Amino acid sequence: MQKFLGLIILLAVAAVAAFFMFGKEKVAEFSGGKQIPAENLVTVTGRTGKINFIQSDKVQHFLARHGLKVTVKKMGSVEMVQEVDSDDDFLWPASQLNVELFKNSSSGARLQQSAEIFNSPVVLYSWDIVTDALIKAGIVQNKDGVCYIIDLPKLLEHVMAKTQWKDIGLAQLYGSMIIRTTDPARSNSGNMFAALAANTLNGGEVVTMESVDKVLPKIKEFYARLGYMENSTSDLFNKFLQQGVGAYPMTVGYEYQLIEYSLQHKEHLPLLKSKVRILYPVPTVWASHPLLALNDKGKKLLAALKEPELQKLAWEEHGFRSGMMGVENDPSVLDVVGLPKSIDAVMPMPSAAAMDKITKQLSSF
Structure with a gap:
């Protein structure tokens, strides 16, 4: 009996370990308490310097509720608009100036939509x-x-x-x-x-x-x-x-x-x-933080980032002032x-x- 019980415990431990090793990629995020299968998420790839923001759990969970899984490569703003990869769905630099530089570059024709998401x-x-x-x-x-x-x-x-x-x-x-x-x-x-x-x-x-x-x-x-x-x-x-x-x-x-x-x-x-x-x-x-959508996937990300819930999260968890009209940023909510x-x-x-x-x-x- 003890051997049988030990085997059950061992299998349970192995199952938990397997979930943490592989399950997150297959079972994904939460939406109103419901799990979203990873295959139902649209993967959006791009470049930004705002790594801490985009990779935070709360932001990833919010984006998953909008059907998105975002992966990013860290890069400086000026550099990213000059070195665009064919698989980039979006660029997220700082400053409207970089939008103009991108428009005037050889890749500028790929721009489908842009909007200022944050300011700092x-x-x-x-x-x-x-x-x-x-x-x-x-x-x-x-x-x-x-x-x-x-x-x-x-x-x-x-x-x-x-x-x-x-x-x-x-x-x-x-x-x-x-x-x-x-x-x-x-x-x-x-x-x-x-x-x-x-x-x-x-x-x-x-x-x-x-x-x-x-x-x-x-x-x-x-x-x-x-x-x-x-x-x-x-x-x-x-x-x-x-x-x-x-x-x-x-x-x-x-x-x-x-x-x-x-x-x-x-x-x-x-x-x-x-x-x-x-x-x-x-x-x-x-320093405005405009997102440049290079295709439909990038446009979906842009729309999600403009949501008031995300804008509130950006200020209270990361210190970004909103780029959207009607959204106020109260310093008293921050312990800084x-x-x-x-x-x-x-x-x-x-x-x-x-x-x-x-x-x-x-x-x-």
Whole structure:
């Protein structure tokens, strides 16, 4: 009897193991408490940098209820619209500028539909001691708990003049002031900060094809100091957190990154609240997150992502501000400090032609 009972237990354990090894691929997701066979899901394949979002369980379950199973390849925004595979059903870059670049590329004829799904402002990430020094220098202002860069021209001037950290009261930091960013020729955050810097150096006016040559030498000077630049905004943000203030005193990123990280790593929340600061340039630039549907499968994904339930999930679980009219984003529902209720001071991006000229000049770094 004991041998028979032992055999039953062994078979039960084997069955559970087999389910976890193979069953998830065959039995799939839940829809209102009902299982959806995997063969009933339409597999949608594409590229994006929003890996944490698209691969999260809640998002995958939501998409399964819409009959979709999404697989993605991680890639920078600028790079993905330039290197499209024939089996891509969608591209999900950041910035409307990348939509224009794609339309003008050899693959542009494949675009069937596009829409802005989310928005996230471009911000700088820094640390408590750096932010305090910038406040004393009159570059940053803390208003109602939100840190705004009120003098971006002065900050850029310090960086290009190689002002030493010790000269603004940070003797503990080595070397000169620097803002680390991703490669503007491969990653959207680097590309958008190049646009913001170019506009700032152009007297606060949006750079045009007539004025771009005037600011190019200064932009090249700024980026020439950075050395190696990451291709991915998420990789840069992770290094910012891992290596700390000495290696990464200020970095360019998106607002949603700290929100998403805080929600996924709540054990680090007290340290993040005490040490990390989000700095909002005044004005900043919006990083829209448009989805480019290249066929009918991509169009189905686009429609699902526009659903109010998904938009609410995107803000409360990942920090993406909605790209849909009528959907509000309340910072009070998030356990993250220093978030404004709205982003009011926003500057337009230069034209695609002007940005293409800037990017080509910076692609040699």
